[in-house]
Amino acid sequence: MFVNDHNHPLSEKCVEKRQWKSHNFIDPMTKAFIRNLTENNVSLGKIYNILCGVNSEPGVAPYRKETLKYLCSRMSQESAKKDISDTIRLLQDMRAADGNLVVSINVDKEGSVKSILWCTSKNREDYAHFGDVVTFDTTYRTNLYNMPFGLFVGVNNHFQSTIFGGVLLRQETIVDFEWAFKTFVETMNGKHPQTMLTDQCKAMEAAIKNVLPHTRHRWCKWxxxxxxxxxxxxxxxxxxxxxxxxxxxxxxxxxxxxxxxxxxxxxxxxxxxxxxxxxxxxxxxxxxxxxxxTGVFCAGMTSTQRSESANHMLKKYIPRSSPMHLFVKQYNNLLRSRITDEGKEDFVTKMKRRVIKGGNPIEADASQIYTNAVYQRFE
The missing domain is CATH 1.20.1160 (Paired amphipathic helix 2 (pah2 repeat))
Known part of the structure; x- marks a missing residue:
């Protein structure tokens, strides 16, 4: 029997209909798609617009923005709860896939993590070739624990920024930087950089003096x-x-x-x-x-701009207040993007014919030895 008094008024428009709780359901495949977007630092508003675009009815999402906001919030809470276990599992998977990956963890007396440093096999290989000059910067802090993240960055044979490793620090004291620099050098088979560029941080200066006595310390010009x-x-x-x-x-x-x-x-x-x-x-x-x-090799660098540029790129990959496991995952995506850029330059160097303009024999010799980027500078 139909009893009108016990029913809500009918929704006349589609936009009204989507306000009902029955339209809060999001299927598992869409949830996975949303999770992937949030992990890649896509904002809530952009996610909603993307879902509107892929919906069968163009320009209209099948559910409310509040529903999407609640889902993203719940995903973030769940991710934070199991952060440590997921981080350990991720590092184990990384080590299984990369036998030369090195992960070093520094803990305090209570067993809490103070610092984490890790370098992939590609990082270590690049450092062996290009690690004479290193820039180091810790301005990046976009993670759940607000821990400073330091990047060891250099320049490769294509004059591209290349990442040698990353370190998460709880504090920026002399002791913390000493551990970071000492562990980094040990990870790189004891090779000290000839030159290291940093900002004017006193703690970094003291740590370099204590741990890297033979490394020339240079302040960032910027x-x-x-x-x-x-x-x-x-x-x-x-x-x-x-x-x-x-x-x-x-x-x-x-x-x-x-x-x-x-x-x-x-x-x-x-x-x-x-x-x-x-x-x-x-x-x-x-x-x-x-x-x-004069006479000190600096690889054409006078500032920590390459480290800061890498930090800026990280912001594109990693959402604010991200848990540790997501931070590591997205950092790995940044490394993969750098490998792709390097591969592109390798291809250009091999396939692009160099035009010899002067006819000097040394020009022809250089065109066979140098990468495309180095040859252009030499020319």
């Missing part, structure tokens, strides 16, 4: 310019002559005697002899001034 702008204020303003003179010291001067002379002139001209920041910069000039790196 950070020096950034700090100069912050510390010197109006003296370093847009139209100030001191700014142009300071940049010239960093970029143009090649001789130590000339540098010393121009630095003294800069200080006297702008009456900055008592400036603490410039006093500290001068005391540490061997870490950043170009004349002091």
């Amino acid at each position: 950070h020096i310019v950034k700090c100069a702008k912050e510390k010197l204020g109006f003296v370093y303003s847009k139209n100030s002559t001191s700014k142009h003179e300071f940049h010239s010291l960093i970029n143009d001067v090649m001789d130590v005697t000339e540098f010393e002379k121009k630095w003294e002139m800069l200080i006297d001209k702008h009456n900055m002899s008592t400036n603490t920041y410039l006093g500290n910069m001068y005391a540490n000039r061997e870490k950043w001034a170009k004349p002091y790196f």
